[in-house]
Amino acid sequence: MNRTRLQTVVMIGLAVALAVGAARSVPAAEADDPWPDLARDVFDGRPLADGTGLTAIEMPARAEDAAIVPVTLRATLPAGDTRVPKAFTLVIDENPAPVAATFKVGPGVTMISTRVRVNSYTNVHAVAELSDGKLYMVQTYVKASGGCSAPMAKNGDGDKANIGQMRFRQFARPTGAEPANGLREAQIMIRHPNNSGLQRDPVSLLYIPLYIVRDLRIWQGDQLLLEMDGGISISEDPNIRFSYMPNGAASFRAEAIDTEGHVFKGEWPAEPAM
Amino acid sequence: MGSDRQRRRLVQSSYGRLARVAVAIVIIALVGTATLTYSQDQAEPLRVVEVADGDYVHFGAIALMTAENEGAIANVGFVIGDDAVAVVDTGGSVREGRQLLAAIRHVTHKPIKYVINTHAHPDHVFGNAAFAPRAVFIGHVNLPRALAQRGPYYLDAFRRSMGGLLDEVKVVPPTLTVESEMRLDLGHRSLALKAWRAAHSDSDLTVLDETSGTLFAGDLVFLQHVPVLDGSIRGWLKTIDDLKAIGAKRVIPGHGPMAEWPAALAPEQGYLEHLASDCRDLIKRGVPLAAAAQTAGLSEKSLWQLFDDYNARNATAAYSELEWE
Numbered sequence: 001m002n003r004t005r006l007q008t009v010v011m012i013g014l015a016v017a018l019a020v021g022a023a024r025s026v027p028a029a030e031a032d033d034p035w036p037d038l039a040r041d042v043f044d045g046r047p048l049a050d051g052t053g054l055t056a057i058e059m060p061a062r063a064e065d066a067a068i069v070p071v072t073l074r075a076t077l078p079a080g081d082t083r084v085p086k087a088f089t090l091v092i093d094e095n096p097a098p099v100a101a102t103f104k105v106g107p108g109v110t111m112i113s114t115r116v117r118v119n120s121y122t123n124v125h126a127v128a129e130l131s132d133g134k135l136y137m138v139q140t141y142v143k144a145s146g147g148c149s150a151p152m153a154k155n156g157d158g159d160k161a162n163i164g165q166m167r168f169r170q171f172a173r174p175t176g177a178e179p180a181n182g183l184r185e186a187q188i189m190i191r192h193p194n195n196s197g198l199q200r201d202p203v204s205l206l207y208i209p210l211y212i213v214r215d216l217r218i219w220q221g222d223q224l225l226l227e228m229d230g231g232i233s234i235s236e237d238p239n240i241r242f243s244y245m246p247n248g249a250a251s252f253r254a255e256a257i258d259t260e261g262h263v264f265k266g267e268w269p270a271e272p273a274m
Numbered sequence: 275m276g277s278d279r280q281r282r283r284l285v286q287s288s289y290g291r292l293a294r295v296a297v298a299i300v301i302i303a304l305v306g307t308a309t310l311t312y313s314q315d316q317a318e319p320l321r322v323v324e325v326a327d328g329d330y331v332h333f334g335a336i337a338l339m340t341a342e343n344e345g346a347i348a349n350v351g352f353v354i355g356d357d358a359v360a361v362v363d364t365g366g367s368v369r370e371g372r373q374l375l376a377a378i379r380h381v382t383h384k385p386i387k388y389v390i391n392t393h394a395h396p397d398h399v400f401g402n403a404a405f406a407p408r409a410v411f412i413g414h415v416n417l418p419r420a421l422a423q424r425g426p427y428y429l430d431a432f433r434r435s436m437g438g439l440l441d442e443v444k445v446v447p448p449t450l451t452v453e454s455e456m457r458l459d460l461g462h463r464s465l466a467l468k469a470w471r472a473a474h475s476d477s478d479l480t481v482l483d484e485t486s487g488t489l490f491a492g493d494l495v496f497l498q499h500v501p502v503l504d505g506s507i508r509g510w511l512k513t514i515d516d517l518k519a520i521g522a523k524r525v526i527p528g529h530g531p532m533a534e535w536p537a538a539l540a541p542e543q544g545y546l547e548h549l550a551s552d553c554r555d556l557i558k559r560g561v562p563l564a565a566a567a568q569t570a571g572l573s574e575k576s577l578w579q580l581f582d583d584y585n586a587r588n589a590t591a592a593y594s595e596l597e598w599e
Contacts, residue, residue: 036525060564064587068594069562076380113562115594122433140539144431147502148395149587155472156416159598165599171560189597241562266296 034093035123035261042091042099043135045257048127051136053078055085055128065120067152068235073103075110087129088112092233094122100233106225108183108245117151120144127181153236158193164264165191166254170271171194184273187241190256190264194236209259213238216256221249222272246273319377320346320370320458326486328463330381331526332365332374336499336579339366339397341437348397349526351490352378353483355460358387361409362402362481362490363528368442371401388412388458390466390467391448391566392492392528393475394420395504396428401445412456413448414469414477421447452479470494473510474502474528480520487523489535497530500578501542503588507550507595514543545574566593 039048058072075085084107090100100116103109118124123140171185195211216228216238225244249270256264322330331351334398350373352361359378364371378386389409391399394417402411425445433440458465461496466482481490493502494513503510516573522535552570561569568591575581 058564060567060586062565065590068563068590070562070567072562072564113564115563119427145587146435146586147587148397148428148504150427150431150445150504152423154591155476155509156419156423157472157476169560185341191598235594237598239594241596 029251033123034098035125038091038093038098039125039137042089043127046135048135048137049103051126051138054081054130054136055088055126055138057090057124057126057138057140059124059140059142061141062143064149066119066145066149067117067154068115069118069142069145070113071124072111072113073128074112075128075130077130083130083132085110085128086131089127089129090114091125091127092116092118092122093125094120095233097232098232099231101231102229104224104227104229105242106220106223106244107247109226109242110183111185111241111243112226113241115239116143116233117235118142118233120149124181151191153195158236159191160193162191163193164256164262165259166256166264166266168252168254168266168268170252170268172273182245183243184246185241186218186245186252187239188216188254189237189239190216191237192258194230194232194234194238211259213256213258216240217254218242219253220244220247221248221251223249225252246270280493305446317369317372317376319380320350320365320373322351322374322377322381325351325526325532326488326524327485329352329483329486329526330377331532333531334365334397334529336529337384338435338580338583339432340435342438344369344439345397345400345432345436346373348395348493348528349530350398350401351526352382352386353463353465353481353486353488354382355463357384357461360388360390360460360465360481361386361405362390363392363492364389364399364405366397366400367436367439368403368444369439371404374401374406387460388448390465390479390481391417392481392490392494393417393477394424395475395493396432398454398492398528399446400428400432400443401548403442406444406446410450412452412458412467412479413452414479414537414538415451415453416453416469416477417479418447420475420477420575422446422596470513470516471509472505473513475505478505478513479540480517482520487521489520489522489525490527491517491527493528495525495527495530495538496542497527497533498579499529499537499582500574500584501545501588502584503539503546503549503591507546507592508562511543511546511550514539514546541577545571545578548574549588550591550596553589554599557597558594563590563593 029195056076063069073088087104088129089096095119121144127135168190169187192213218226251269253267299315320332322332325331334347335343350365386409389405389411391413405580424503452467452469456467464484468480470478480492518536525538549571556566567589571585
């Protein structure tokens with residue numbers, strides 16, 4: 001999915017959210033499943049095959065903290081299957097802008113964990129594009145969190161001084177995976193409010209503009225490992241943990257661009273496996 | 275340009291229609307208000323306890339907000355001076371707010387001059403409309419922002435558990451905000467208000483009745499009800515140390531029974547310290563968030579009510595914050 005398409009989807013999402021907000025007295029019919037329309041718009045009408053056994057999505061059955069819901073996407077191809085994942089798209093159907101992110105992936109990136117906002121009870125879809133050029137879909141259902149939990153920032157003052165600060169961490173080997181497959185895991189964290197743009201400024205009563213990390217790329221040496229095309233459902237301080245195949249490069253590099261055009265960069269030496 | 279003008283005409287003509295609709299709504303609202311005023315007089319007074327001379331509290335149920343408990347889960351109270359009354363939090367529904375108003379009127383007919391909100395959570399502010407527009411609403415300097423950002427979300431989210439009780443709930447922001455400290459005089463009764471750094475939430479405000487020594491701590495203090503983290507775990511632990519310096523005789527926590535001060539801080543301090551040290555250990559060992567949320571803080575399980583409703587959420591928030599240390 002290209003950038004303009006994602007932006008269109010984001011804008012449609014915003015418009016729908018505002019319209020729904022305006023007509024709040026009319027209860028939304030929960031029976032209206034947005035997925036068929038979403039699937040067609042997001043994937044250009046391409047067919048979505050059943051991804052069971054090939055790809056998987058892991059999310060808690062109930063969102064504990066509405067602002068920080070962990071989600072893991074995996075390629076789970078059977079032994080002997082020579083296909084590899086090329087991209088994962090995460091769609092949170094009932095969120096104001098449903099497309100949380102699209103990740104294009106490089107060698108060994110068969111697992112991606114991140115954190116998202118979940119506004120209400122919703123289906124969540126993961127669509128993997130494999131090297132055969134086809135799309136494979138799996139889904140799960142998440143109950144919204146209860147109590148006073150909200151998908152907005154806990155500390156509205158945030159850490160403005162450190163916007164764009166990056167952390168990179170390398171782990172010995174993937175959790176819950178076969179140690180023999182040679183893969184490792186790493187994690188990138190970026191300080192950023194990732195404002196959804198759906199919040200009102202209490203003084204001006206205008207909607208706070210969308211302010212999010214929209215593009216994040218991570219390289220191992222010169223090899224692009226991961227590119228995230230991010231939407232507004234990604235939590236504050238975007239945090240991505242992923243598997244990869246070490247290629248012997250001496251360093252990792254990351255570059256992020258937010259919606260105000262700020263560019264954030266980082267570089268870290270590759271650590272030997274334990 | 276032509277289409278702009280056309281659009282403006284369209285907008286204007288729909289304004290004309292809107293105006294007529296608005297007049298109709300105002301008429302309906304006036305009739306509605308008359309009915310409300312009537313039912314307000316009929317509201318059953320909330321059961322309140324005089325915890326000290328001039329200080330009254332309704333102790334909320336240790337539960338989640340539901341239609342059955344009318345959202346009455348937080349401790350709400352009021353202080354009576356020689357000249358006026360101040361309300362501290364209004365409850366989880368306008369119905370509860372109205373019952374609190376009835377309880378006040380049962381005790382005194384002095385004017386209700388101030389309504390103080392200890393933070394932005396629904397169980398503390400959803401009753402505000404029962405006291406609007408006459409009282410001066412007071413809150414933390416961050417409270418308007420928190421209510422603006424979260425109010426519409428809460429109104430949607432709580433419909434599932436509260437149903438029609440939400441119909442009359444309105445987000446009523448403070449008209450007077452506290453940046454650090456403020457003193458209110460109710461007539462030979464002085465209230466000291468203090469705004470805190472992000473701790474339980476990012477709009478925590480405490481109210482000390484300096485005359486009686488009663489501290490209304492809002493959700494900076496939890497007893498029996500597991501603490502709920504919606505601000506900053508590091509900020510809350512620092513705040514607990516600062517709170518100890520307040521010279522109060524007793525505390526009304528946001529949830530749980532009245533207790534001695536500052537001994538009441540010990541249980542939640544223990545919980546938050548355990549949670550923080552578990553999270554730091556899990557982060558260090560590289561355990562991912564989803565797995566960490568299931569184990570951090572578990573050693574405290576037997577000490578708290580509603581533990582299963584909030585602990586994984588607290589762990590999630592604490593882990594994400596401490597990951598940046």
